[in-house]
Amino acid sequence: MAGEKIRPRNVAILAKIETVSGTEEAPATSDAITFEADGYSYNAPYRSEQSNEANGSLAAGAPLVVGQPIELSIRFRIKGAGAGTTYDAATKPPHHVLYSACGWRGVFTAAVSAAALTAGTTTSATLGTGFGSTDQSYRGMPLQLSGGETRLAHVSDYDGGSKVAELADIFSGALSTGESAALPANWTYAPTSPADATARAADHPSATFYLYEDGVLHKFIGMRGTLALQGQTARAGFATATLRGIYGGKSDVAVPAVVVPQHAAPTFNMGGGGITPALVVNREELAASQWSLTTNAELENPDDPNTQFGFGTGEIAGRRHVLALDPIATLVANRDVVSQIENGSQYPAILRFGSQGASNAGNRVSLMLPLSAPQDLAPGTRGIFRTEELQLAALNSGKGPDTRDADTILCFY
Numbered sequence: 001m002a003g004e005k006i007r008p009r010n011v012a013i014l015a016k017i018e019t020v021s022g023t024e025e026a027p028a029t030s031d032a033i034t035f036e037a038d039g040y041s042y043n044a045p046y047r048s049e050q051s052n053e054a055n056g057s058l059a060a061g062a063p064l065v066v067g068q069p070i071e072l073s074i075r076f077r078i079k080g081a082g083a084g085t086t087y088d089a090a091t092k093p094p095h096h097v098l099y100s101a102c103g104w105r106g107v108f109t110a111a112v113s114a115a116a117l118t119a120g121t122t123t124s125a126t127l128g129t130g131f132g133s134t135d136q137s138y139r140g141m142p143l144q145l146s147g148g149e150t151r152l153a154h155v156s157d158y159d160g161g162s163k164v165a166e167l168a169d170i171f172s173g174a175l176s177t178g179e180s181a182a183l184p185a186n187w188t189y190a191p192t193s194p195a196d197a198t199a200r201a202a203d204h205p206s207a208t209f210y211l212y213e214d215g216v217l218h219k220f221i222g223m224r225g226t227l228a229l230q231g232q233t234a235r236a237g238f239a240t241a242t243l244r245g246i247y248g249g250k251s252d253v254a255v256p257a258v259v260v261p262q263h264a265a266p267t268f269n270m271g272g273g274g275i276t277p278a279l280v281v282n283r284e285e286l287a288a289s290q291w292s293l294t295t296n297a298e299l300e301n302p303d304d305p306n307t308q309f310g311f312g313t314g315e316i317a318g319r320r321h322v323l324a325l326d327p328i329a330t331l332v333a334n335r336d337v338v339s340q341i342e343n344g345s346q347y348p349a350i351l352r353f354g355s356q357g358a359s360n361a362g363n364r365v366s367l368m369l370p371l372s373a374p375q376d377l378a379p380g381t382r383g384i385f386r387t388e389e390l391q392l393a394a395l396n397s398g399k400g401p402d403t404r405d406a407d408t409i410l411c412f413y
Helices: 094-103 197-204 336-344
Strands: 011-018 040-043 048-050 063-065 068-076 106-108 112-116 125-127 142-146 151-161 164-167 180-182 186-191 205-211 217-231 238-252 280-283 290-294 323-324 349-353 364-383 385-393 409-412
Touching: 011 063, 011 094, 068 112, 068 217, 094 106, 094 205, 094 217, 094 238, 151 364, 323 364, 336 364
Parallel strands: none
Antiparallel strands: 011 205, 040 068, 048 063, 068 238, 106 186, 112 180, 125 164, 142 151, 142 180, 151 164, 186 409, 205 217, 217 238, 217 290, 280 349, 290 323, 323 385, 349 364, 364 385, 364 409
16 A cells, blocks of 8 residues: 555644754744745755766666755744733744744843823834833834834834934824823844854754654754745734754654634724824835835855764854835925935834734734835836835844844744
8 A cells, every 4th residue: 555645734833942052942832933825835955966087887876865954934924922912021923933943042121101201203103101211222113102102103213311212204293291101011033143252042042843744744944044034015024944963863753732813913004194103214104015124144064074974053144134125106395215325324124913902912013124224226116006116125233232133133022
């Protein structure tokens, strides 16, 4: 008989950060993650090289079978812990391990209760009682405004001494003491550049992945990776983690009973007419249909004859984040990206997913470039409209108090 047939739809993935890099850390059923059933792939731990040995005939000799790095790709919806969830140090977004294994270190920030502003402008808010005095402690995070303005705004820069929060948004009139600001409890993820061996263990941890596929268990050990994010208007955003490491073998093991969070991912549209805008670049709302963040990251597996297939754990090197958008073109008087490129302009960009309502707390997401520079522009079309195929380079405006970089910040709140 041909034996049992594998149906890849019947699949589960468990993931856990390793205590010692490259040493298997067995995940439990509670470590299961959500992902797209048709959005995962992996390769074999070996490949063949054709033999050129002479063997007394015209027939080719036996091929040489050699090892190669193992690669695991996982595509998942970008979402939080679920609407109505209050984040704390232990309550994390469902893909915390994936972000961590890709070098995006997560940091929890506790909520700050609403307090009246002490001053403001159209693009900044001077925060009041309860807010800290450490520079950049709120960069990339949302402020829930109430009073004269009732909407979300995101912090692109924070001066702790003066408590002035520069915003990625602009208001029609200056903010004043008539408004209050609160900070929702949140988890932020930002890429890192480890300063030493100790920092590297926290900034670039490796992970063990168990892939259960219809009765077969594949083990992947010492996995690190890179992220690519993309999405469309009025739809959820997606992330793809591409990880490399050591193949740990396979065996016949039943798919475990796992419990994963079953809820919808927030969509990329928040409405208009005074409601928080979803896409703001250079403090201007853009009408785009799709977006993507490419990390252009370098990921390598060093040769290591001490592993079964000759390659060690994946290692993260450099990155170059680029945000691509396709906004509808407008008059030069409204937006002149050509001049911005010529003049070397730099400004914040923010994408927001999910409604601002309190009932959606726990499943709201934002992606911020606190400082970006337009680097490329090409004409395009969408239906009857001219579009601008825009690329923004994410710039690192300096490490925060948590030692993470600030080129890109993903926030769950």
